[in-house]
Amino acid sequence: MGEFWSRILQNYPYVFALALFAIGIYTILTHSNLFKKVIGINIMEGSIYILFIAAGNVRGGVAPILDMTDTTLTYVHPLPQALMLTGIVVSVSVTALSLALIMKLYRFYGTVDAKEIMRIRTEVRANGARIS
Amino acid sequence: MANKVAIVLLVCIGMVVLLAISELPLYGSPDTPAQNYVAERYIQGALDDTGALNMVAAIVIDYRAYDTLIETTVLFTAIIAVFLVLKKGTEGKGEQK
Numbered sequence: 001m002g003e004f005w006s007r008i009l010q011n012y013p014y015v016f017a018l019a020l021f022a023i024g025i026y027t028i029l030t031h032s033n034l035f036k037k038v039i040g041i042n043i044m045e046g047s048i049y050i051l052f053i054a055a056g057n058v059r060g061g062v063a064p065i066l067d068m069t070d071t072t073l074t075y076v077h078p079l080p081q082a083l084m085l086t087g088i089v090v091s092v093s094v095t096a097l098s099l100a101l102i103m104k105l106y107r108f109y110g111t112v113d114a115k116e117i118m119r120i121r122t123e124v125r126a127n128g129a130r131i132s
Numbered sequence: 133m134a135n136k137v138a139i140v141l142l143v144c145i146g147m148v149v150l151l152a153i154s155e156l157p158l159y160g161s162p163d164t165p166a167q168n169y170v171a172e173r174y175i176q177g178a179l180d181d182t183g184a185l186n187m188v189a190a191i192v193i194d195y196r197a198y199d200t201l202i203e204t205t206v207l208f209t210a211i212i213a214v215f216l217v218l219k220k221g222t223e224g225k226g227e228q229k
Contacts, residue, residue: 007154014153022142029138058167059160064187066179074162077171078178078187085192089203093210100214 013054020047032115034102038095045091049084056080 008015020043027040056077064078102112109117157164174187174195184190192200 004154007158008150011153011156011159013159014156015150018146018149018153022146026138026142030135054159055164055166056171057160058162064175066185066187068185075175075187077166078174078191079170080166081188082191082196085188086199086203089207093207097210097213097217100217104217 013050013057017047017051017054020044020050032113034098034105034112034114037114038098038102041098042091042095045087049087052080052084052087 024040024042024044024047027043028037031037031040056079058074058076061074061076064075064081066075067073105117106112109120111117111120157166174191178184178187178190182190182194184194
């Protein structure tokens with residue numbers, strides 16, 4: 001049990017990533033405001049960046065920019081950082097598209113609350129009216 | 133109520149992931165499986181292969197250029213979709229069956 005906790009302590013960046021991921025999922029699950037759901041998705045993406053870049057770290061390593069004057073340097077793994085650049089672009093695309101869809105929903109329903117939108121929809125269905 | 137269910141669920145999942153974290157290679161140790169010949173190849177060969185001092189730039193623009201190319205397609209598709217969604221003149225049309 002002691003070894004378990006010491007390993008957890010030494011792997012603290014992964015624990016941070018897990019905590020951020022849990023906070024993101026909790027935000028998505030418990031908030032009905034659509035903007036807050038988007039913020040939760042972005043928090044989850046941030047946790048994935050931390051996980052990847054921490055996995056590529058070496059103790060005592062420097063940023064992977066070649067230093068010609070010093071050949072004894074150890075560099076951190078450059079590949080996770082490059083992959084996370086790709087991930088950031090995807091995350092920006094997802095955020096932009098979801099914000100656009102939320103704007104559209106707001107123009108149509110006059111609210112950004114998911115529960116309110118569901119209520120309006122069920123009322124309209126119950127009255128037998130077509131939304132037009 | 134829903135908040136408590138979510139918290140209990142997340143704590144259960146978090147415990148399992150903590151078990152996994154305790155089995156991961158130690159943070160920052162140089163002999164993890166992640167620090168294999170791939171990292172060595174990129175660090176040693178980036179300057180000769182691509183002429184870039186910055187290895188991340190070398191990977192993004194040269195080694196994995198197709199990845200970056202398709203990534204711009206992703207961005208382009210997202211921008212087109214945003215413009216389509218926000219197109220003027222479609223407000224109030226409702227559900228078109």
